[in-house]
Structure formats: C-alpha cells, structure tokens
Amino acid sequence: MGGTHSSENRWALVSQDFKFKYLGSVITSRNHLDSEINCRIGAAAAAFGKLRDKVFRSHDIKLSTKVSVYMAVVHPNLLYGSETWCLYRKHISTLDRFHIRCLRDIMNIHWSDRVRNTEILRRANVWGIEAYLMRRQLRWCGHVSRMSDERVAKRIFYSELQDGKRKQGGQLLRYKDVLKRHMKQCSIVPARWETFTKDRSHWRRLVNTNVTKFELRRLKALDAKRDELKARQPAALSYNYIAGVLTCSECSRTFSTKSGYASHLRAHQRRSQPESETVAVTEYG
Structure with missing residues (x-):
C-alpha cells in the first residue's frame, strides 16, 4: 500500500540589507548612519590608542x-x-560621549572625581561635538552655494524628487532639516542664508561667531540644569502599610519594595506640581 505525502511551499520575503565602504565612508542600503558612526568611532579610537x-x-x-x-x-x-x-540626537550623543571620554583620559580625570563634562570642555578649551558638527555643515553648505550651477554637488543640493510622497507620521530626517535646525540654533534666518554665503570670509566669521555663542549658551544651560537638580531637596516619604503591604494612599497600588513605592510617590508629586513652580531649562545640544 502506498501513502500520499503532501508538502507546502512556504515563501518568505527576505530583506536585502547590505553595506560597503566608499571613499572612507560606510554606505548602507537603508541609508542609516549607525554603521558609519561606529566606523568613525573605531577609527578615532585606534588613532587615540596609538x-x-x-x-x-x-x-x-x-x-x-x-x-x-x-x-x-x-x-x-x-x-x-x-x-x-543627517544626524539624530542619539548619534550626536554617541559622538559626544566618545569626545568627552577622550578628553577625560587625556586629563586623567575619572568619573569618581565628580568633574562635570562642561568643566572638562572648559579646561581643554574646546567645544562639544555638536558645535563642531554645526560649524562643518554650515561651512559646507556655504561652499556648495558658491559653486557654479553646473557642478554636480550643487545640482543635487538644490534638487527635489519628481515623484513620490512622504507617509503620514514621523518622517526620516532630511539634510535640509538638519541645516535649518543649525541655522535656527545659530540665529541665522533660513530664508536669507544664501545672501550671506556669497562673501566667503563674512560667512565664515558669521558661522564661527554664532556657533561660539551657541556653545556658551549650551554649557550655561547644562550648568543651570545641574545646579537646579542638586538644589532640589528630596521630599520626605511616609511609608503606608495596609495588612503588611506597601500601598499607595492615592491610587491603592501595592508595592513589594520601598524603592518602587518611593518612585511612584514622586511621580504623583510631579503630576500635582503647578506649572508655575516648574523650572524650565532649555538644553542646547
């Protein structure tokens, strides 16, 4: 007697994700910067180690x-x-952490010494990584704007896609979005920036001056935020036990640890705090 055997053909869509290095930069099929950032940090770490x-x-x-x-x-x-x-905040933070770590190593300052990152930058007399990125990109866009109209770089810089549309919701960051963000942070009107780039020396002075002001504001804001957090007095907590179990008196939620109970009460206090008493500190970068 013969039996029958049936088989199912199952098809699955396999994503083709590839990356390669071209002229020292890592190019990926998804056009993400994660691999490039890791490559840059690796190259910088190797140079630092030598x-x-x-x-x-x-x-x-x-x-x-x-x-x-x-x-x-x-x-x-x-x-x-x-x-x-086209940098997101996570990329800037990753680069800045490496930058600060190298400066701490040079000055032999450990985290246990409790020296702020802002003080590290002041002692070394250098900027944070975002300021250097901002200056590089603003100088580059000024250089491209002064090119002749036949240059490929300028044609791509001012070109737009003929077809296609952006989906609803969060969008991928575009290069012009990054430049607009830099210009606003440097008090440069995005609608008039091309008039300033015609004079190369004037544009460089304008960029250097405004990036320096941006970095000073950023460091001052970080110091103010740190001082505000240190001055904040911890609220006295009273532990409420019902039948031997820690229980929130406002929402009756139970907790097995005092740390979880304390964190929950602080969340209640923040929600009940009036907006006028909240100290708002703008953190640049």
Missing part, C-alpha cells in the same frame, strides 16, 4: 599640546565626512 602612552599620558607634555594633538589627529578621524550627515 598616541595614548607616548603623548596623551606623558608627564613631559603640556595639556594644551596634548589637546592640540588630539584635535589634529583623533578629531578628524571622528568627524570625517560629517559635512553631509
């Missing part, structure tokens, strides 16, 4: 010289090709 013992940890070299070497060797590796990046 100079760490002989230069950055040397007791015979001044701090200003060490920082100059860092800015001349490591920093260009970190921000190579950044003129055309």
